[in-house]
Amino acid sequence: MDDLDRRILAILQRDATLPVERIAQMVNSSKSPVWSRIRKLREAGIIDRQVAILNPAKVDQDEVFFVTIKTSSHSKNWLERFAAAIATMDEVQEAHRLAGEIDYVLKVRVRDTRAFDAFYKRLVAEVDLFSVTSSLSMETLKETTVIPLDDDHADD
Known part of the structure; x- marks a missing residue:
């Protein structure tokens, strides 16, 4: 490139x-x-896909929750079940396996807290979780899909 x-x-x-x-x-x-x-x-796969980015408020999906998860199981089987479960949950916009005290973090977008509660109940019914903490985002200060391609701002 x-x-x-x-x-x-x-x-x-x-x-x-x-x-x-x-x-x-x-x-x-x-x-x-x-x-x-x-x-x-x-x-070459550098351009992975092209999509339309929707305005969440205009489609009544403007509540964002961040869900942190600790698990007592780190087996391959558990991870496969967990990955399969969240893959079917459209509310999960991002899912990351972390290094450190927290094992996973999910970014979940829903209509309201009632919809989040329904999501939460489906999640805990699918896989055993040791500890789950949810935080409601009060305001989005920055959200982008842009990946930096140069070092122009490396010294900022």
Whole structure:
């Protein structure tokens, strides 16, 4: 990946609906090489997928809970059951296995606390959990899908 690829990716991360002609103008190139690079970035798996990012409040899904989980079992079987369970739960937007005292953290998006309670009951019915703590996000200060591609802000 060279600098031109990075500039193209930076643009696409912010707005993947832009026409190739516009992207080419923005990176001071012509349409054919930009289109070719985008195709190669897709084929290489660097561009994983393109999606529409919805406004949660407009679709009545604006409550976010962070769920921290401790487990007493660290077996392969337990992890497979846990991963399978959360894979079927559309409310789980992110799930991370952590190093440290907490084993897992989930980002869960729901309509309201009643919907969260229903999610919680399904989760604990699916897998044995040692300890579960939930925190309601009161305000989102920053949320992005953009992955930094350069070191321009490394000294900030």
